[in-house]
Amino acid sequence: MIKLTPILMAVLYGLVLYRFSVWRTQRELDANSTELADPILKVLMDRMAKALDIDRIRVHIYEIEPVNGLAAPDGRIFITRGFFNKYRAGQVSSEEMASVIAHELGHVALGHSRRRMIDFSGQNAMRTALAMILNRFIPFIGPWIAGLLMSLVAARLSRADEFEADAYASALLVKAGIGTGPQKTLFQKLEKLTGARGAAVPAWLLSHPKSTQRIAAIEANESKWAAR
Structure with a gap:
């Protein structure tokens, strides 16, 4: 029981930190x-x-400048003021903005926010356990390696969530008669809109998949649906 105490404490800390x-x-x-x-x-x-x-679908404007969409833990959908300003300036079409809303609805419908609470707590426990084990064999840098490994796991889980939300959005956009075209054109311009330099970073280190991967996944889903 004594050996498990640090792990249990890490899980409890993760839950408290998440709730806060x-x-x-x-x-x-x-x-x-x-x-x-x-x-x-x-x-x-x-x-x-x-x-x-x-x-109805209720969406809120979050008064910050970075271009982003957000599904809050309580299920509300937000578009940042910076994103909305891009739309008002004509850099993003209304259909492309609708695809963002559909994507965030996917996060809510698929329970990603609730699942991340469990993931976050479990990752804290695994980080603590790995750090304890690795520190015995690689003093000082063991905890750093444990942190890096868990960051990679978290990024992979986040990318999986993004692909799932994209697929949900595609299905919804098709059903609503909007289609997936705006979803794909938005991804083509997303890095420019956000000012991101993701192309210089390996895809497996990113919490969001590369735009080219997301477009390819959407097209693969379209082909799958067309074959049914």
């Missing part, structure tokens, strides 16, 4: 967001809502 992060995120979002009110986007969101057989 959820509380802090919800507080930040509540204080710095307003509901999206755009008539063109509303038409597209209503089409997606009809496809999902729900009354």
Whole structure:
């Protein structure tokens, strides 16, 4: 039992830290967001809502500049002000923005936020256990290696979530009569919109897949669906 104590403590720490992060995120979002009110986007969101057989899709604008979308742990969908400004400036079409909303709906529907609570806690426990073991054989750098290994695991899980949310979004966009074209064109311009330099980083180190991989996965799903 004594040997397991550090691992159990790590799991408990992970749960407490996650709960605190959820509380802090919800507080930040509540204080710095307003509901999206755009008539063109509303038409597209209503089409997606009809496809999902729900009354409406509610989206909020999060008042920060980085270009991003967010599915909060409580199930709310957010688009950043920076992303919305790109849309208003004509750099992103209404259909492309709808594809972002569909993607975030995928994260909510597939329970990614809830699952990450378990993943986060488990990764903390595994990091602690690995650090203890490796430190016996490789003093000082053992914990660093353990941290690196768990970061790679976390990135892989995150990439899997992104592919799943992309697939959900594709299916929803097709059902709503919007199609996957806007989804793919957005990915083609995403690095420029975000100012990312992801092309210089190996794909397996990224928490999001490369845009080319995401487009290829969407097209593979389209081929699979067409063959049915």
